[in-house]
Amino acid sequence: MGLLRSLGRSLINLFAVTGRIGVFTGNGVFHCFSPPFFPRLVGQQMIEIGFYSLPVVGLTAIFTGMVLALQSFSGFGFAGEATIANVVVWGITRELGPVLAGLMVAGRIGAAMAAEIGTMRVTEQIDALTTLSTNPYKYLVAPRLIAAVAMLPLLVLVADIIGVMGGFIVSIYDFGFNPLTYLRSTWDNLEFVGFISGIVKAAVFGFIIALMGTYHGYYSKGGSQGVGQATTNAVVSASILLLLFNFIITAIFFAT
Amino acid sequence: MTSTPPHAKIETRDLQKSFGGKHVLRGVNLTIKQGESLAVIGASGTGKSVLIKNIIGLMHPDSGSVLIDGEDVTALTGSDREQVTRKFGMLFQGAALFDSLPVWENVAFGLIQVQRMARGDAREQAVAAMVQVGLEPDIAERYPAELSGGMQKRVGLARAIATKPEIMFFDEPTTGLDPIMGSVIDNLIIRSVRELGATALSITHDMASARRIADTIAMIYDGIIIWHGPVDAIDNSGSDVVDQFIHGRSHGPIDMLVAS
Numbered sequence: 001m002g003l004l005r006s007l008g009r010s011l012i013n014l015f016a017v018t019g020r021i022g023v024f025t026g027n028g029v030f031h032c033f034s035p036p037f038f039p040r041l042v043g044q045q046m047i048e049i050g051f052y053s054l055p056v057v058g059l060t061a062i063f064t065g066m067v068l069a070l071q072s073f074s075g076f077g078f079a080g081e082a083t084i085a086n087v088v089v090w091g092i093t094r095e096l097g098p099v100l101a102g103l104m105v106a107g108r109i110g111a112a113m114a115a116e117i118g119t120m121r122v123t124e125q126i127d128a129l130t131t132l133s134t135n136p137y138k139y140l141v142a143p144r145l146i147a148a149v150a151m152l153p154l155l156v157l158v159a160d161i162i163g164v165m166g167g168f169i170v171s172i173y174d175f176g177f178n179p180l181t182y183l184r185s186t187w188d189n190l191e192f193v194g195f196i197s198g199i200v201k202a203a204v205f206g207f208i209i210a211l212m213g214t215y216h217g218y219y220s221k222g223g224s225q226g227v228g229q230a231t232t233n234a235v236v237s238a239s240i241l242l243l244l245f246n247f248i249i250t251a252i253f254f255a256t
Numbered sequence: 257m258t259s260t261p262p263h264a265k266i267e268t269r270d271l272q273k274s275f276g277g278k279h280v281l282r283g284v285n286l287t288i289k290q291g292e293s294l295a296v297i298g299a300s301g302t303g304k305s306v307l308i309k310n311i312i313g314l315m316h317p318d319s320g321s322v323l324i325d326g327e328d329v330t331a332l333t334g335s336d337r338e339q340v341t342r343k344f345g346m347l348f349q350g351a352a353l354f355d356s357l358p359v360w361e362n363v364a365f366g367l368i369q370v371q372r373m374a375r376g377d378a379r380e381q382a383v384a385a386m387v388q389v390g391l392e393p394d395i396a397e398r399y400p401a402e403l404s405g406g407m408q409k410r411v412g413l414a415r416a417i418a419t420k421p422e423i424m425f426f427d428e429p430t431t432g433l434d435p436i437m438g439s440v441i442d443n444l445i446i447r448s449v450r451e452l453g454a455t456a457l458s459i460t461h462d463m464a465s466a467r468r469i470a471d472t473i474a475m476i477y478d479g480i481i482i483w484h485g486p487v488d489a490i491d492n493s494g495s496d497v498v499d500q501f502i503h504g505r506s507h508g509p510i511d512m513l514v515a516s
Contacts, residue, residue: 036369116356124352127314131346131425132366132415133338139369 024215028145031137038143045147049109049206053155056108057101061159064096065166073175081177085185088167094194097159099246102205105152106238110213113144114234117217118227126218141218144210152206153199160198197253204249205242212238264326265290265423265455266311271320273306280306282479283320293449293456295470295487297463297501299510302476304459308425311457312344313337324423342370345421345454347445349428351412353400359411360386360396366419385414388451389444406437410444417448424449426458430465442468463502475501477510 065088072087117140120126129136164186171177213234220230264287271284280303288294298304309315311322313329321330329340353362364382367373373381383393389410400408409429416424429445430438442465449456449469460466466473467487474484475498483490483498490502500508 120354123350123355124348125354127309128346128348128352128354130314131312131341131344132419133341133370134365135338 020219021215024141024218025211027137028141028211028214031135031142032146034138036138038139041139041143042146045143046151048112049105049147050151050154053105053108053151054158056104057155057159058162060100060104061092061097061163062166062169064100065092065163065168066170068092068096068163069167069170070174073171081171081182082185082189084167084171084175084177085182086189088171089164089186089189090191090194092163092167093160093190093198094250095198095246097163098156098198098201098205099242101156101159102152102202102209102242102246103239105148105155105205106209106212106242107235109148110209110234110238111231113210113213114217114220114231115227117214118220118230121218121220122223122227136218141214144214145207148206148210149203150206152202152209156198156202160195193253197249200253201246201249204245208241208245209238212241263290264288264323265292266457267323267326268307268311269321269323271307271310271322272318273303273310273315274318280479281310281317281320284476284479284481286474286481286484288455288457290455291453293446293458293469293471294474295458295460295466295472296474296476297460297466298476299501300461303479304461304476305427307476308427308457308459312346312425313341338370342419343422344425345416345419345423346425347409347412347416347427347429349431351400351405351408353408353411353415355400358397358399359391359403362400362411363414363418365415371419382414382418385418386411388417388448389414390440406433406441409433409437409441413441413444413448417452420452422452422454424452424454424456426456426460426469428460428462429458429469430460430462435464438462438465439468445469463504477501 068088068091069084072084076083126136129139168182171182172179216230216234220226266288268284268286271281273281284307296304296307306315310317317330321328323329324340324343332340360379360382363385364378367378367381368375383396386393386396391410391414400411403411426445429441433441446469458469470487472485473487473490474481477497483493483495485493490498493499497509500510
């Protein structure tokens with residue numbers, strides 16, 4: 001009886017949370033498209049998400065590209081430039097670029113959003129917005145959603161380029177490959193659908209990261225401990241959803 | 257409803273609100289006339305904050321209604337709700353300043369975002385509001401975190417009056433301030449409300465503050481208003497509960513549930 005009851009309670013909780021996220025998402029998206037807009041805030045968020053994430057995304061990408069080249073060289077032996085260039089460009093554009101950039105940004109931006117909005121919640125700043133006739137969804141949620149969806153594809157584009165460059169550096173300086181041949185193989189193996197799937201993933205990941213960051217911040221409660229909890233939840237849930245949607249989008253694009 | 261007399265600025269009718277099993281508001285009936293300054297007093301945890309949040313629209317009552325200028329606003333949402341909120345100015349307990357914005361942008365927030373005023377003009381008007389509450393114009397570029405508690409309260413007050421609201425709400429305006437600063441803030445509140453000709457609703461447990469800022473006092477106890485009258489009548493309320501509260505006695509009808 002006790003087991004059944006607690007099972008039922010967690011199931012009801014699950015439905016309640018799912019419903020709340022659903023309503024939050026609907027509100028957030030609606031306010032992205034209904035005036036008034038806050039272009040200044042969107043711009044600030046774009047700089048915060050896009051520009052200031054560049055170092056972290058760039059470093060992740062270059063080491064990933066380098067390690068891909070090393071691993072495929074040791075795995076395939078002297079299979080030649082073509083194979084290694086292929087593995088690097090294929091792996092980076094399809095999977096590792098978007099997923100690793102997404103996870104890094106989830107840690108950086110998702111946490112920052114949850115902490116900032118969570119603090120605003122517990123210090124009544126969100127209530128203050130309402131009493132100043134400003135909708136918190138429009139002022140806080142919509143600019144972050146817009147900026148993240150716009151900037152993640154750009155970050156992933158940068159990650160793709162730097163990642164491929166990482167593989168190039170290792171191949172040229174470590175394995176002594178011919179740079180021109182390597183670049184030509186890279187170009188030949190770069191496929192449009194793979195690249196586009198990565199960019200689509202990036203936009204979806206951006207949405208997930210901003211949604212989880214703002215959602216957990218918005219509903220945080222109970223002072224500094226609650227804000228800490230919200231930050232953790234934002235990063236964990238964004239990372240898991242990101243990997244889940246990575247699988248779904250890959251299946252949509254490539255499962256035939 | 258035409259039965260509401262036009263001079264009732266704020267009215268609540270049988271307002272009820274529960275959280276889980278806790279019945280916080282059990283039918284609050286309150287009328288605040290145009291230009292009146294009412295202070296709601298009561299012990300901590302008796303529903304003062306819940307009451308003010310229901311009136312402002314930050315919470316929605318389970319039943320009952322809230323009328324502003326005779327209009328039932330209980331069920332309003334979206335832009336209809338924002339139209340009503342434009343009449344409001346609120347000073348929060350912790351000032352609730354936006355810590356990502358400098359002081360002047362905090363004060364000018366309603367002017368820029370809601371009234372769509374040009375930033376230069378809004379800044380001028382914000383500095384005027386700051387001067388009105390005794391702030392030096394040269395702190396305009398500072399951030400809220402760099403200010404003391406009393407200064408933050410002043411900025412909060414300047415932000416609340418900048419849009420020239422018809423109704424002002426004060427949530428525990430003196431809590432967390434020393435008695436002198438509390439008195440200074442009270443005087444600023446009295447002056448700004450008078451200059452705006454606004455109607456004011458304060459919630460407080462500070463009796464000295466309530467006596468200063470209010471024309472009338474209402475006491476909330478056990479989820480209902482148990483006494484409501486002019487400020488000079490409170491010493492002869494004839495209610496044991498009110499007497500216990502205003503004299504701060506630990507023994508009486510109010511049981512604070514202190515262990516042993």
